[in-house]
Amino acid sequence: MNDAFSLPQSVLVLGGTSDIARATVRALVARRARTVVLAGRDRRGLEAAAAEAGAAGADRVAVERFEATEVERHCELVQRVFTAHGPIDLVLMAVGVLGDQARDESDPEAAARVITTNFTGPAAALLAVAGQLRAQGQGTLVVLSSVAGERVRRANFVYGASKAGLDGFSQGLGDSLAGSGARVMVVRPGFVRGRMTAGRQPAPFATTPDAVAEAIVEGLARGAETVWVPGGLRAFMALSRHLPRALWRKVPG
Amino acid sequence: MGSSRHQLLTGWGRTSPSRARVVPASGMGRDSLAALVSRPGTGGVIPRGLGRSYGDAAQCAGGTVLDATGLDHLGSFDPQTGLLTVGAGASLDTLMRTFLPRGWFVPVTPGTRQVSVGGAIAADIHGKNHHGDGSLSAHLRSLTLATPTGIRVLRPGSGPEDPSEDARLFWATAGGMGLTGVILEATMQMLAVETASICVDTERLPDLDSLLAAMASGDERYRYSVAWVDSLARGRHLGRAVLTRGNHARLGQLPPARRRPGEALAFAPATRLEAPPLAPGGLLNRVTVGAFNEAWFRRAPRSREGQIQPVAAFFHPLDGVGGWNRLYGPRGFLQYQFVVPFGAEDVLRLALERCSRSGAASFLTVLKRFGPEAGPLSFPMPGWTLALDLPAGRPSLAPVLDSLDEAVAGAGGRVYLAKDSRLSPDLVGAMYPRLARWRSVRDQADPEGVMQSDMARRLGLVSPPRPAPPPPPLLTEGRSQG
Ligand SMILES: Cc1cc2nc3c(=O)[nH]c(=O)nc-3n(C[C@H](O)[C@H](O)[C@H](O)COP(=O)(O)OP(=O)(O)OC[C@H]3O[C@@H](n4cnc5c(N)ncnc54)[C@H](O)[C@@H]3O)c2cc1C
Ligand SMILES: NC(=O)c1ccc[n+]([C@@H]2O[C@H](COP(=O)([O-])OP(=O)(O)OC[C@H]3O[C@@H](n4cnc5c(N)ncnc54)[C@H](OP(=O)(O)O)[C@@H]3O)[C@@H](O)[C@H]2O)c1
Numbered sequence: 001m002n003d004a005f006s007l008p009q010s011v012l013v014l015g016g017t018s019d020i021a022r023a024t025v026r027a028l029v030a031r032r033a034r035t036v037v038l039a040g041r042d043r044r045g046l047e048a049a050a051a052e053a054g055a056a057g058a059d060r061v062a063v064e065r066f067e068a069t070e071v072e073r074h075c076e077l078v079q080r081v082f083t084a085h086g087p088i089d090l091v092l093m094a095v096g097v098l099g100d101q102a103r104d105e106s107d108p109e110a111a112a113r114v115i116t117t118n119f120t121g122p123a124a125a126l127l128a129v130a131g132q133l134r135a136q137g138q139g140t141l142v143v144l145s146s147v148a149g150e151r152v153r154r155a156n157f158v159y160g161a162s163k164a165g166l167d168g169f170s171q172g173l174g175d176s177l178a179g180s181g182a183r184v185m186v187v188r189p190g191f192v193r194g195r196m197t198a199g200r201q202p203a204p205f206a207t208t209p210d211a212v213a214e215a216i217v218e219g220l221a222r223g224a225e226t227v228w229v230p231g232g233l234r235a236f237m238a239l240s241r242h243l244p245r246a247l248w249r250k251v252p253g
Numbered sequence: 254m255g256s257s258r259h260q261l262l263t264g265w266g267r268t269s270p271s272r273a274r275v276v277p278a279s280g281m282g283r284d285s286l287a288a289l290v291s292r293p294g295t296g297g298v299i300p301r302g303l304g305r306s307y308g309d310a311a312q313c314a315g316g317t318v319l320d321a322t323g324l325d326h327l328g329s330f331d332p333q334t335g336l337l338t339v340g341a342g343a344s345l346d347t348l349m350r351t352f353l354p355r356g357w358f359v360p361v362t363p364g365t366r367q368v369s370v371g372g373a374i375a376a377d378i379h380g381k382n383h384h385g386d387g388s389l390s391a392h393l394r395s396l397t398l399a400t401p402t403g404i405r406v407l408r409p410g411s412g413p414e415d416p417s418e419d420a421r422l423f424w425a426t427a428g429g430m431g432l433t434g435v436i437l438e439a440t441m442q443m444l445a446v447e448t449a450s451i452c453v454d455t456e457r458l459p460d461l462d463s464l465l466a467a468m469a470s471g472d473e474r475y476r477y478s479v480a481w482v483d484s485l486a487r488g489r490h491l492g493r494a495v496l497t498r499g500n501h502a503r504l505g506q507l508p509p510a511r512r513r514p515g516e517a518l519a520f521a522p523a524t525r526l527e528a529p530p531l532a533p534g535g536l537l538n539r540v541t542v543g544a545f546n547e548a549w550f551r552r553a554p555r556s557r558e559g560q561i562q563p564v565a566a567f568f569h570p571l572d573g574v575g576g577w578n579r580l581y582g583p584r585g586f587l588q589y590q591f592v593v594p595f596g597a598e599d600v601l602r603l604a605l606e607r608c609s610r611s612g613a614a615s616f617l618t619v620l621k622r623f624g625p626e627a628g629p630l631s632f633p634m635p636g637w638t639l640a641l642d643l644p645a646g647r648p649s650l651a652p653v654l655d656s657l658d659e660a661v662a663g664a665g666g667r668v669y670l671a672k673d674s675r676l677s678p679d680l681v682g683a684m685y686p687r688l689a690r691w692r693s694v695r696d697q698a699d700p701e702g703v704m705q706s707d708m709a710r711r712l713g714l715v716s717p718p719r720p721a722p723p724p725p726p727l728l729t730e731g732r733s734q735g
């Protein structure tokens with residue numbers, strides 16, 4: 001169950017190998033989480049993440065296969081996890097790929113794959129999770145969106161648009177859950193150092209997976225609907241939103 | 254059960270909301286109540302009284318919450334002996350309004366009258382008179398309990414150690430947080446009084462040591478004793494407090510004009526003001542609470558004796574402000590109440606220091622002295638109990654309270670479940686060493702684990718196996734609930 005600080009005792013991660021997810025699981029296990037279910041497509045990577053959760057103090061750790069693009073299987077998977085391990089107090093959606101903007105612009109199929117992985121697949125999974133949380137009468141859905149989705153930039157518009165879609169979808173889903181006992185918290189990190197951004201020049205406001213994890217724990221207690229990491233991005237983006245298009249399109253990747 | 258509906262519920266602290274099917278007990282016969290707890294559908298059942306427990310004790314996410322306030326019949330009262338049989342849904346407010354004018358007071362009252370008899374028994378409540386009179390269970394003569402295995406009439410026998418099956422279930426129910434079944438009715442010994450007033454002595458104490466010394470030496474002269482502690486005072490002022498103690502006023506202690514029977518026993522609590530419905534978060538912050546505390550402490554007389562106060566003013570000052578729990582804003586608040594045995598006074602100091610240092614302003618900080626211990630899940634034990642009201646939306650408080658839990662458990666003390674919304678399951682067993690015994694008695698009455706609450710799940714109170722929930726319907730569920 002979630003306690004008065006919204007700290008969960010059981011957690012399901014979709015995208016269990018993600019750097020940010022692993023840091024978040026460590027932070028939650030350091031508090032109250034004892035049951036951790038990690039779902040993803042890389043068995044080896046999941047097992048490493050599971051071992052890490054166990055070492056951090058989780059008593060019950062399980063891994064499940066989850067391929068975000070196979071939307072027809074999401075309901076079955078989510079239902080199985082809730083039946084075997086429920087109640088699940090917190091579900092973290094951490095799936096995402098950055099894509100390769102230059103390639104994706106000239107390869108519509110590649111672009112569609114990025115969009116399916118970041119938006120269509122996760123959106124279907126979020127609906128399946130929301131159905132379970134409703135039936136359960138409580139629970140938190142944490143969705144890793146991105147600052148890139150707040151105002152889409154020319155330099156990474158395929159990724160940015162997919163995140164914008166997921167972000168809007170999650171907000172709407174959160175509103176639809178009002179009164180159900182379940183809620184959605186949308187997390188918008190800036191540049192997070194890790195394998196997704198490996199080899200790239202850190203952008204201003206660069207942060208770390210552990211900092212994102214702490215911001216999530218804080219946001220839960222505050223009952224936040226949106227969390228920016230670092231927090232200063234909120235004001236920064238509030239200004240950027242009003243930059244003229246002619247300038248905005250020149251902002252580099 | 255046609256009138257059941259789905260509802261989002263929280264405790265008094267307004268944290269951790271969860272949704273459940275709420276079934277009103279009013280109009281349900283005993284048989285259908287018994288049927289409800291034996292065949293609950295899915296997701297468990299828990300009774301709920303007036304929702305004055307602070308945390309998740311009277312919630313059952315995804316399951317059924319039985320609104321027991323409809324079980325409010327006044328059964329029978331014997332004016333010779335003061336024995337009252339009353340439905341578990343009746344409020345202590347009703348009991349006072351009904352019986353105080355006839356010269357009978359409730360044996361134990363919490364800091365609010367707005368609790369149900371069933372909720373009071375399930376938490377085995379204590380009052381300002383615990384040091385002498387014990388908790389509510391000491392004043393009960395019998396209980397009628399609907400368990401998943403049938404309706405039982407239970408008596409306390411020779412006390413918490415009585416080995417008979419009925420007595421064991423009685424003591425597992427008093428303090429058992431609704432997890433042994435639904436209390437339908439109780440018989441309790443009321444207290445004969447001559448007036449509806451308390452004769453109060455007030456003292457201001459400059460620090461914790463002088464406060465503890467005053468309470469340890471003087472409490473025996475009073476039925477009621479409580480100290481309000483200035484939680485923001487630090488250093489040499491740490492623990493400065495206003496100690497109020499009193500006894501039921503005798504008729505002769507009232508001013509002559511108020512000695513007529515109708516007047517001496519008149520119970521007329523002040524009308525309720527309403528707190529603003531949408532209080533902004535943080536209305537109660539370090540500055541406002543600090544100012545309030547300073548004023549309160551200064552306002553109290555250094556020492557005053559024999560002040561005559563109406564019972565409502567003495568016991569339930571907060572009942573005058575309806576919905577004051579909203580003053581903490583949308584994230585709600587929690588109350589951290591623990592007890593430590595005599596000799597572990599350091600833990601009191603630690604708690605005051607840590608909370609003061611964390612900047613969390615506790616609006617109400619109360620210290621009492623406890624007398625004897627009761628059933629296995631009952632909170633009180635001989636020692637000191639300290640209660641702090643704290644805002645929940647402050648993440649940094651969580652680890653502070655976790656470390657206090659360790660200190661409390663280490664000293665052989667415990668946290669009060671009726672106030673709890675955040676304790677870790679890892680420490681419940683240490684705090685309630687008779688938990689395993691309680692579980693075995695509970696499990697006999699409810700072998701399939703039908704009785705469930707959010708608190709029971711959070712703290713692992715009810716042992717597995719739980720009934721496997723059938724696969725819930727997907728996606729469309731919420732919409733059909735409207
Ligand atoms: C301002 C304030 C001051 C307080 N002061 C004190 C105090 O001084 N001393 C003290 O001991 N407590 C105090 N309390 C706590 C309060 O007395 C308890 O939480 C009490 O249980 C509340 O009763 P309720 O009817 O509101 O129960 P609820 O909060 O609705 O339920 C509490 C528990 O009782 C169970 N329950 C309710 N009805 C039944 C039933 N018919 N059968 C079986 N189980 C049932 C529920 O399942 C739940 O576990 C205070 C609370 C407030 C808000
Ligand atoms: N890093 C950043 O700068 C940054 C900034 C803002 C937002 N975010 C978002 O935060 C989330 C986590 O990112 P991260 O930084 O932790 O990066 P990461 O370590 O690369 O995590 C991405 C996760 O997505 C999974 N995934 C990718 N495609 C999948 C698919 N088709 N099916 C199932 N799982 C798939 C990955 O699994 P595999 O191990 O199998 O690849 C991995 O678990 C993502 O949504 C990302 O968009 C990241």
